[in-house]
Amino acid sequence: MTYRIASAPARPVARTLATLTAASVMAVLGSTAVFAQQQPGAKPAAPAATQKPASGQKPPAAGQKPAAAAPAQGAAAEQPQLIFSPWTKFCLKGQEANAKQVCFTGKDARLESGMPVVAAVLIEPDGDPKKVLRVTLPLGMQIVHGTRIIIDQGQPAQGPYVICFTNGCMADYEASADMIGRLKKGQQLSVQAINSNGQPISLNLPLSDFAKAYDGPPTDPKVFEEQQKKLQDELQRRANEARQKLEQQQKPQ
Numbered sequence: 001m002t003y004r005i006a007s008a009p010a011r012p013v014a015r016t017l018a019t020l021t022a023a024s025v026m027a028v029l030g031s032t033a034v035f036a037q038q039q040p041g042a043k044p045a046a047p048a049a050t051q052k053p054a055s056g057q058k059p060p061a062a063g064q065k066p067a068a069a070a071p072a073q074g075a076a077a078e079q080p081q082l083i084f085s086p087w088t089k090f091c092l093k094g095q096e097a098n099a100k101q102v103c104f105t106g107k108d109a110r111l112e113s114g115m116p117v118v119a120a121v122l123i124e125p126d127g128d129p130k131k132v133l134r135v136t137l138p139l140g141m142q143i144v145h146g147t148r149i150i151i152d153q154g155q156p157a158q159g160p161y162v163i164c165f166t167n168g169c170m171a172d173y174e175a176s177a178d179m180i181g182r183l184k185k186g187q188q189l190s191v192q193a194i195n196s197n198g199q200p201i202s203l204n205l206p207l208s209d210f211a212k213a214y215d216g217p218p219t220d221p222k223v224f225e226e227q228q229k230k231l232q233d234e235l236q237r238r239a240n241e242a243r244q245k246l247e248q249q250q251k252p253q
Helices: 012-020 025-031 177-185 210-215 221-250
Strands: 088-093 101-110 116-125 132-137 147-151 157-159 161-165 168-174 188-194 200-206
Touching (some): 101 200, 101 210, 116 188, 116 200, 132 147, 132 188, 157 168
Antiparallel strands (some): 088 101, 116 132, 147 157, 147 188
């Protein structure tokens, strides 16, 4: 199930969305942190692909049935230092006379450079009983393995990638009432996959503020734009500080 933004009113918020994903409003929700939270105890930033593989993990041999994305051993300790947006609810409606409103409740995680690493969004079309939890991971994953999600210590669910764009590859999960209930009560959503080197990765999105965002009113577009600008300014400031520090280290003594 793909929800496009082409029919949404042309405004800055839609343009922001389009730069991050051409097929899902997921990524618009991924840039809404005013001063995003840091993952407690996380190590310095490193690409997700650098995480170590689980013991004995190998890519499938030719002709072998694709396996589910395996959880990374010790992945939580090796997760790169990430900047998280809060869970944010956003609703859009197309310009067509019979267009339905679609609401998105999403969160993402980025490196301090601003590069998206993982995101999740709950997609709810008005009047449609079928809801979708969409997760997005960067390009460079092994498509054949698909993805896997785990809420806290619950049973994992596996989902194939449905489409890839320049911002990453997406996988959809049917969001039942039971899943939404577990998201509202949960502490952590783990998104797992296999990267291009055959290494399993597991990236965690905190759920502490999901229920409040999900049950609350949608974010006002103007407030969203202000939050977007503050986050971009903060990311730019951090990038400038990192560049200056690197330049100082490279200066001859």
